[in-house]
Amino acid sequence: MFPAPVEQLITELSKLPGIGRRSAQRLAFYLLGRPRDDAAALAAAIIDVKDKISFCRRCFNFTEEELCVFCRDARRDDALICVVEEPSDIIPIEKGGEYRGLYHVLGGSLSPLDGIDPEHLRIKELVERVQTGDVAEVILATNPNTSGESTALYIADLLRDKLRVTRLASGLPVGADLEYADEATVSRALMGRREL
Amino acid sequence: MFPAPVEQLITELSKLPGIGRRSAQRLAFYLLGRPRDDAAALAAAIIDVKDKISFCRRCFNFTEEELCVFCRDARRDDALICVVEEPSDIIPIEKGGEYRGLYHVLGGSLSPLDGIDPEHLRIKELVERVQTGDVAEVILATNPNTSGESTALYIADLLRDKLRVTRLASGLPVGADLEYADEATVSRALMGRREL
Numbered sequence: 001m002f003p004a005p006v007e008q009l010i011t012e013l014s015k016l017p018g019i020g021r022r023s024a025q026r027l028a029f030y031l032l033g034r035p036r037d038d039a040a041a042l043a044a045a046i047i048d049v050k051d052k053i054s055f056c057r058r059c060f061n062f063t064e065e066e067l068c069v070f071c072r073d074a075r076r077d078d079a080l081i082c083v084v085e086e087p088s089d090i091i092p093i094e095k096g097g098e099y100r101g102l103y104h105v106l107g108g109s110l111s112p113l114d115g116i117d118p119e120h121l122r123i124k125e126l127v128e129r130v131q132t133g134d135v136a137e138v139i140l141a142t143n144p145n146t147s148g149e150s151t152a153l154y155i156a157d158l159l160r161d162k163l164r165v166t167r168l169a170s171g172l173p174v175g176a177d178l179e180y181a182d183e184a185t186v187s188r189a190l191m192g193r194r195e196l
Numbered sequence: 197m198f199p200a201p202v203e204q205l206i207t208e209l210s211k212l213p214g215i216g217r218r219s220a221q222r223l224a225f226y227l228l229g230r231p232r233d234d235a236a237a238l239a240a241a242i243i244d245v246k247d248k249i250s251f252c253r254r255c256f257n258f259t260e261e262e263l264c265v266f267c268r269d270a271r272r273d274d275a276l277i278c279v280v281e282e283p284s285d286i287i288p289i290e291k292g293g294e295y296r297g298l299y300h301v302l303g304g305s306l307s308p309l310d311g312i313d314p315e316h317l318r319i320k321e322l323v324e325r326v327q328t329g330d331v332a333e334v335i336l337a338t339n340p341n342t343s344g345e346s347t348a349l350y351i352a353d354l355l356r357d358k359l360r361v362t363r364l365a366s367g368l369p370v371g372a373d374l375e376y377a378d379e380a381t382v383s384r385a386l387m388g389r390r391e392l
Contacts (some may be wrong), residue, residue: 001286001287001290002258002283003248003249003258003259003260003265004260005241005244005245005247005248005249005260006245006249006258008241008244008245009241009242009244009245011241012237012238012241013238013241015234015238016223016226016227016238017222017223017226018219018222018223019223023214025284026213026214026284027212027213027214027215028245029282029283029284030212030213031212031242031245031246032245032246032249032258036246036247038211039242039243039245039246040242040243040246041208042208042209042211042212042239042242043238043239043240043242043243044239045201045204045205045207045208045209046205046227046235046236046238046239046242047235047236047239048201048204048205049201049202049204049205049224049227049228049235050227050228050232050235050236051201051232052199052201053199053201053202053228062198062199062202062228063199064199064200064201069199086225087198087225088221088222088225090197091197094197
């Protein structure tokens with residue numbers, strides 16, 4: 001229906017997650033309507049990111065150098081490692097502004113049904129880091145869902161006798177309305193109740 | 197937070213319609229995780245489309261050559277012009293398989309509040325086509341919404357004394373449930389009722 005280059009662009013855009021054929025078509029038409037420089041900037045950014053970005057040798061966060069921005073920072077506390085599923089999970093923790101330790105990016109969470117077993121995540125590398133470094137505590141900050149919880153439990157079992165292993169608290173989000181909270185969150189909040 | 201090339205890609209992706217900062221981040225991370233060749237294919241498709249695609253000299257549909265695939269096709273009836281807002285509007289009409297005339301792509305619809313006046317659309321070019329060619333009928337297939345309707349009325353006023361000007365029928369979509377149809381559609385269907 002469309003000229004070959006348009007069809008090709010729609011096909012490539014449809015491969016992106018969450019982009020169906022119709023959205024891909026809309027994006028392709030948008031790019032067709034933009035000045036060539038705008039489209040070239042997007043294409044260059046895609047190539048650039050593949051050419052310049054790799055994984056931090058120590059924590060597997062994204063980096064332009066051998067070590068990521070956190071692992072390079074001498075002011076960060078290297079006795080503390082916060083374990084997350086993906087590099088994007090680092091953002092909300094950094095936004096909080098309180099955490100001063102390092103990170104370890106697993107690259108996902110355990111999900112045997114999807115074929116994601118411990119050897120597919122950077123768990124071995126975490127254990128090595130803990131054994132070779134001077135680490136006092138590992139904070140497990142995997143997502144509070146089924147696969148995140150089982151990943152946390154799996155890692156806790158591996159590390160518990162080596163050092164302090166903690167998990168982010170589960171409970172009511174700040175600003176939430178008790179009336180509308182789901183049962184699982186409320187029962188977690190009850191289990192984790194604290195003396196005032 | 198992220199290395200500069202990642203931030204740059206997120207920024208470029210956020211410029212796309214319907215892609216917010218969070219979606220852009222997800223897309224960027226997806227591309228980071230793909231083999232370089234996959235990312236390069238997307239970048240190449242973007243550049244290719246800008247280099248190879250232009251507007252048909254006659255009807256303003258997308259084309260790789262001077263005239264689009266419809267204007268080049270000698271078997272199409274050039275006495276019939278179907279006026280649409282965007283090149284993508286041609287697809288559903290071609291899918292129907294009944295229309296054998298040509299097209300004219302306006303490049304949008306009148307929307308004075310958004311600064312889209314008649315001179316921003318290819319209306320002048322349509323009038324010229326009608327005056328110089330052997331056109332018998334213009335079918336206005338702009339969208340059945342406020343701006344599409346006013347665009348159709350505006351063009352009809354310009355062409356009505358030169359040739360036959362028609363509008364796609366409005367009414368209940370095939371397969372629809374009268375119970376759930378909106379009032380505007382039902383009253384259109386009533387106004388357009390036909391003898392059986």
